[in-house]
Amino acid sequence: MLRPLAAAVRCAPWAAAAAAAAAPGRWASAAAGPGGSVIDQMVAYARGEGGAAAVDVVRSGLTMAKGADASRLLLVLSELSGAQGDWGAAASAASQAAAAAAADAAAPAELRLSGLLLGVRACLAAGADDEAASTAAAGTAAAAAAAAGAQGGLPAVLSRLVRLSAGGGGGSAATAEPSADASGGAPPDLLAAAAAKLSADALLLSGGGGGGGGGNGSGAALEGAKALYRRAAEAAAAAADDGGGGVPDCGPLSRRFAREVEADASLGLAQVSMAAREWDDAEAALSAALKSAEAAGGEAAPLLAPVLCALGVVYSRSARVMYAEGMFREAAKLARLDPARLTVAPPSHALHPSLHAALAWRYCQLLSALPNRGGEAEAWEGAARALWGRSGAAASAHPIEAALGDRIALKGQGSHGGLALAALLPRRLLVAPAG
Known part of the structure; x- marks a missing residue:
């Protein structure tokens, strides 16, 4: 099937470098050869x-x-489309x-x-919440039909994520994780990591412990989310480990994505500490999150x-x-968020409006x-409210003050909020169930 493609690959200018990087392994395809499969070479090069x-x-x-x-x-x-903020292409x-x-x-x-x-995650980042819900539901139905343990956990967690993005209610999926697959093997490390991270988000929000330092989370929820x-x-x-540079990046999800999951988990851990007002621990976790996020997207991504915004909250x-x-x-x-140019130069599409709104409100x-x-505070408040109004379900579930605290919270007046959680995987703010 891939012989014509293999011939073309051998003539491609990138083939030598890719062949040197890729070697046959778990993900070798039908066209495997001495330098690894054609698909391995393409994946590693891309x-x-x-x-x-x-x-x-x-x-x-x-x-x-x-x-x-x-x-x-x-x-x-x-993944390439998502890295460019083209979430529609990424979802497709x-x-x-x-x-x-x-x-x-x-x-x-x-x-x-x-x-x-x-x-x-692409649908949620794009604000296509209905499409995200249908995608997650289809995955859950397929997992149930297959009756495979490893497929049973992650789709359920994703369905829970969609509900949290819409300010939805509880459910036993809040702490669901993939179990061993039908053959008795352990679930893949990276998928298990993503499931554990999303489960922690659900547990933290269901316990009322958002990352604003409001101190509203229950002790059990905070400790469970932390673990x-x-x-x-x-x-x-572990999934991002390249084996000293000798192992090709040919798995279904990239090592860059693994670093993103690692960054998101560290950001979540920081927000647990923020909810408990443990500022030193929060700062340490955010330092780890920043390092992983830079490895995933570069220094200007x-x-x-969202990580820098959380650091700003800790310092505040x-x-x-x-x-x-x-x-x-x-x-x-x-x-790329500028209150003075909000109508003519919208902020980066790489992030959901809810994260832009949170950044503007925190500042x-x-x-x-x-x-x-x-005067500056009023400008940023106006931007925050405008962006919150574009945040769909998050804005419908709570006013911005309930999610992130009152404008004068740092003066010791009003509430610090605590009903929202910044999440990197879906590139948006997750909110606690309404009511």
Whole structure:
């Protein structure tokens, strides 16, 4: 099936480098050779190169790849599109990846689950909540029909994530995780890490312990979420390990994605500490999150903005005002958020409007506590409210003050909120159940 493609690959300018990087392994395809399979070479090259050149290579492979091989390439395409903030294309590629894996009886379940995870997260990042819900529901139904343990956990957790994104209610899926698969093996590390991280989000919010430092979370919820976040960070770090540079990045999900999961788990752990007002622990966890986020997206990626915003909150609450303002300004720069240009230059599409709203509101809270900064505070408040109004379900579930605290909270007046949680995987703010 892949012989014509293999011949073309051997002549491609990137083939030598890719062949040196890739070697036959668990994900070897039908066209395996001395330098690894053709698909392995394409996957390794695309992930190492990124950008338009990588997309061209993947699309050329898709002209001939079928089944599991096509699914692997489509997963790469979904990640590449998401890295550019093109969530519509990312969702489409993820959906096709899951379908291609489902159509191939020999395809590992991990491929379909990976497509489901990328698809739901892309829909949520794009604000396509209805599509996210239908995608998650379809995955849950497929898992039930297959009666496979490893497929039973993650789809249920994703369904719970969708409900949390909409301010929805509880359910036993809040702490569901993938179990051993039907053959008795352990679930893949990265999918298990993602499931544990999302389960921790659900547990933390169901216990009322958002990341604003309001101190509203129950002790059991905080401790349970902390354990899940730590487990997720450790599993993601293991999945991101490149074996000293000698192991090709050819799995269904990239090591860059693993670093993103690791960053998100560390951000969640920091928000547990923030809810408990443990500022030193929160700062340490955010330092780890920042390091992982930089490894995932680079030093100038919008992905870093929610982490820097959380650091700004920690510094604000621990009387380090200059540091706090520096974090908020840098986060706004990375997110391309400017209150004066909100209508003519919208912020980065890489992040959901709810995260932009949270950043603007947090900066407004700091400015409101400083002398002679009232005009700036009003500008950021206006931006925050406008962006919150574009946040869909989050805005419908709670006013911004309930989610993130009153504008004058840093003056010791009003509430600090605590009903919201910043999450990197879906690129949005998760909110506690309404009512």
